[in-house]
Amino acid sequence: MQRKTFLPILVCATTSWLACVDVFPPSDDPDAGRQRLEQARIDSGELSVPEVMYLGRNLAIRNWKLEDGFGNGDGRPAPNINRLPGPDSTSCMSCHGLGNGVILGWGNNAGNVLVSLDDPVNPTIAGSNERNTPTVHGLALLELLAKEISLELQAIRDEAVVEAQATGSDATRVLVSKGVDYGSITAHPDGTVDTSGVQGIDADLRLRPFHAKGHEATIRIFTRGALNRHHGIQSTEFLLMKDATRRPDTWDADEDGVVNELTEGELTAMTLFQVCMPIPQEVDQEDEAIARGRQLMQSIGCTECHVPFLKLNDPTWRYTSSSGKTLSVDLTETQTLGAGRPIRETDGSVLVRLWGDLKRHDLGPESHEPLDQPVDLSKPNYEGGAYAQRIDETLPPIPKELMMTTELWGGRDTGPWWHDGSSPTIEDAVLRHGGEGQASRDAFVVLTAEERATLLAFLDSLQVAPVGEILVTADPEANSSARVTPSE
Ligand code: HEC
Numbered sequence: 001m002q003r004k005t006f007l008p009i010l011v012c013a014t015t016s017w018l019a020c021v022d023v024f025p026p027s028d029d030p031d032a033g034r035q036r037l038e039q040a041r042i043d044s045g046e047l048s049v050p051e052v053m054y055l056g057r058n059l060a061i062r063n064w065k066l067e068d069g070f071g072n073g074d075g076r077p078a079p080n081i082n083r084l085p086g087p088d089s090t091s092c093m094s095c096h097g098l099g100n101g102v103i104l105g106w107g108n109n110a111g112n113v114l115v116s117l118d119d120p121v122n123p124t125i126a127g128s129n130e131r132n133t134p135t136v137h138g139l140a141l142l143e144l145l146a147k148e149i150s151l152e153l154q155a156i157r158d159e160a161v162v163e164a165q166a167t168g169s170d171a172t173r174v175l176v177s178k179g180v181d182y183g184s185i186t187a188h189p190d191g192t193v194d195t196s197g198v199q200g201i202d203a204d205l206r207l208r209p210f211h212a213k214g215h216e217a218t219i220r221i222f223t224r225g226a227l228n229r230h231h232g233i234q235s236t237e238f239l240l241m242k243d244a245t246r247r248p249d250t251w252d253a254d255e256d257g258v259v260n261e262l263t264e265g266e267l268t269a270m271t272l273f274q275v276c277m278p279i280p281q282e283v284d285q286e287d288e289a290i291a292r293g294r295q296l297m298q299s300i301g302c303t304e305c306h307v308p309f310l311k312l313n314d315p316t317w318r319y320t321s322s323s324g325k326t327l328s329v330d331l332t333e334t335q336t337l338g339a340g341r342p343i344r345e346t347d348g349s350v351l352v353r354l355w356g357d358l359k360r361h362d363l364g365p366e367s368h369e370p371l372d373q374p375v376d377l378s379k380p381n382y383e384g385g386a387y388a389q390r391i392d393e394t395l396p397p398i399p400k401e402l403m404m405t406t407e408l409w410g411g412r413d414t415g416p417w418w419h420d421g422s423s424p425t426i427e428d429a430v431l432r433h434g435g436e437g438q439a440s441r442d443a444f445v446v447l448t449a450e451e452r453a454t455l456l457a458f459l460d461s462l463q464v465a466p467v468g469e470i471l472v473t474a475d476p477e478a479n480s481s482a483r484v485t486p487s488e
């Protein structure tokens, strides 16, 4: 990873970018002294997006300390490190550490997480689903796609309800958004809706793109959960979710003697850092073998689920803070990462080349997990902030048989493969497709050896960190004019 040296500028006389570049200097020291950040400083427009991002970067590599609040988490007694119930590690990088200098990259099988589903305080291995660590590159685009798809599907549902009420008879609609088919819905004249035909998404038609089963809606929600689960760091926002009647910054909920373990602003910084990650790249697409492999993906049916791209209409990521100020980041402009930056089409959209369909499928026994998994029903921030969020227990858990289609972008790098990192090669993962993937897997098997090689060469061309390309997570020369704007 490229290291840049920043001269400390002790007096920051103006609010211009150049003068203030050292407010949160990027550090490669996971044990450096901790700098704190209040959301008010972001809300006031004092800091630019890259400045906030640098603090997030420092927190992402941080080895959390006892004095930060490391250790105890929700209902857990002692700060010993353990797989279950956690804390299981001292840093995000303990698991997201692969990638030759990439921050928040991917992980090997030895760092797999046991997602405990039985008892939060005394969980067991038998009561857990095992997951391998993916990379966080490109997640902001997936979050935004999921938001647009959710809103489109919900609009279809609302129209069906209006029609059923107006005509006095059932109204059935197909649920297609961005070309992906999520089944159908039938509205009744009394305003109720039959969701039994909904496929690959929860019945509330809210697409949650994160986790192997797709049960988490936003990077922010994910991050505040990961901080508690893996490190026992309880953000004020996490505590508000537990009990909105208490002051989160003076409440030592995990009784480790530390309050205010992570502020709203610090959670914003960690989220923003992930939002501004470079996106995975497709290299050497003009190469003849790779082009043929790409063609084969389509002709043998892989692209029915691994859809080459989905069109994102508005590539602007937004967070509305607890005081109603909105931080807007145009991912095509403020993202700082050269080749890893999404490009706008002439109509302002971005074609997100994810090689996935943001939908759950049944891939047969090789992919089935031991346990169903409840959905995290926290509201995404576009529905009014992280505050007043409550878990609604009426949505059924995600069946153990269903997994989200893994996006293949960056796929060359993110091995070992499969949701639990149990495939040592990409080809092994392809061969394990059964169920809805059986036909294309069988078509792959009967390809000639040369054809199979071109398809695998194509998969190898999808890279998080192309060889020879320097991945920096923020460039001080980049557009730094992004500021907080008043809430819309
Ligand atoms: C103990 C290992 C471990 C640690 C520590 C860890 N992660 Fe993860 N992370 C994982 C695993 C495993 C997954 C996949 C989870 C799943 O599919 O259920 C994951 C998934 C994610 C995702 C969602 C990716 C996706 O595509 O669904 C994000 C975002 C993320 N981690 C961020 C973080 C952040 C930020 C931290 C530090 C606060 C962190 N993680 C700490 C192992 C870890």
Ligand code: HEC
Pocket (backbone or CB within 6 Å): 297, 300, 301, 302, 303, 304, 305, 306, 360, 361, 363, 366, 367, 368, 403, 404, 405, 406, 408, 411, 414, 416, 417, 418, 419, 420, 426, 429, 430, 433, 436, 437, 440, 441, 444, 459
């Ligand atoms: C019916 C939908 C579907 C079809 C068709 C399909 N896949 Fe998949 N694919 C998935 C799902 C779902 C997963 C996640 C499985 C898991 O981890 O349990 C996956 C996982 C993968 C993985 C592992 C990725 C990783 O990082 O772990 C690869 C590689 C892959 N598919 C390639 C292919 C290829 C090549 C084809 C065509 C021969 C294909 N897939 C056809 C749905 C599909």
